[in-house]
Amino acid sequence: MQQTRHPYRKHIFVCTNVREGEETCCSRRGSTKIRDALKRYVKDHGLNDAVRVSQSGCQGLCEEGPNVMVFPEGVWYHHVQMKDVEIIIHAHLEPFKRCEPASAPVAIRAFLFDLGNVLLPFDHMRIARRLAPFAKTSPERLYHMFFESPLQELHDEGKISGKEFYKKSCEKFGLNLSFEQFTEAWNDIFWEDPAMTEMVQKLRARYPVIGVSNTNQLHFDHAREHYPVVREIHTWILSHEVGARKPDPAIYKRAIAAAGVAPQEIFYMDDRLDLVEAGRRLGFVSEPFINAQRLILKLRALGIEI
Template identity: 35%
Template sequence: MEQKAPRAVIFDLGRVILDFDHNIAAQKIYRFTAKTPNEIYQIFFDSDLTVSFEEGKISPFDFYLRIKELLALRLGYEDFVDIWNSIFFLTPDNLEVYSLAIRLSRHYPTLLLSNINLLHLEYIKKEFSIFDAFNYIVASCKVGAVKPKPVIYKQALELLSLPAEDVFYTDDRPELVQAAKELGINSSVYKGPEKLREDLLGLRFPREVVQ
């Protein structure tokens, strides 16, 4: 029996549709604290505090107050938010994948699945015209769980009203792809737009849509 193409596509956001560099924020914050950029990075982006923020368990202002305390930060809330949001930018590869997502969305349901905090989510909605490529957005800060927790993938499948085997998912982080595979989702590690097109063609998505 000939294999059929999946009936929906799930994209990760960061480093797939939109790029970012956490060091941008760490370097900017450095002027307003006695901590080193590396210490700032660890607290900002590699801590339980950030996970709690991405899961929507603390508010943006409470997150700021906690950061202010941890860094002895000499910076007001609005200025902090501006720096916190300054990490994002679009690359040619991002734009290529965005164009692919637009083409796919004309034939298949598309969904954006992201570990993201509320400040970043609202900022990206306002500043980047990329969400129009997706029928659905599943954000960790709205679900209350981050990838690789199964519940966030299951939320995506529920929105799509499809079984796992009928869905394709791409993400740049291998451990998050593996978590999706364990739920039965067709998944591949994102390694650039050309490899993504190869993966889609390998799953029998139509060439005229993918190319």
């Protein structure tokens, strides 16, 4: 078995189960039409690389059907009718559409890339799996404790050092391990995307290429040491150095200054849709990252040779 990142940005499961006899089921309440409408939207808007609509078997909630579940949000819609499809699209899929490039021609003169899940794929769950045995708890529980804790924010904003973060994490989550063991597990989240490394190598010869990331010193130092793409970036603007995390305008202002061009001339790519929207509000040509292939298509559509 191999484990990797989920290949889609959104995965929607529509129950189309048919139950025998007179039993209540989603299929008999019209769920196949709902599935088809969602699939059609995805196809018509060219979102096949990013969004998957799958029919599922019984979700165990037959009386509440038709049932639709959306991931990674973990949202459950029940008693869904055809008129609700638009609401689901608006809530989960339209942000992709709103991020389509402006039709007016723009002259891109600089690039701004996020680090995690753009230049380097990552998975926080790896940390939870590595650290769980030291906390005598499950990886899932540790994951929620860690990544919903304000400690993570303080660390990303550089308000506590790596060593302080380690000490406070041990106290708060009952971890029992050395700092070296902790950093080894903490840093084990990234892996290389060779297509993105090649992309940055090509772009950096012609444009300023700036990195902007919500990250902490432990992760960033590790990424810079082990992944060439990080070293290919001309300038890094990092939350733990600026003392502010995206979407705080302070961090973007630093990035604009580093790019040395007007915001409208910056192509910005992030994996989080709220940050893509924040970039658009600042005037960037802002796109959600799906994969390197889609990025190439977007750049070519903007007249950039790649």
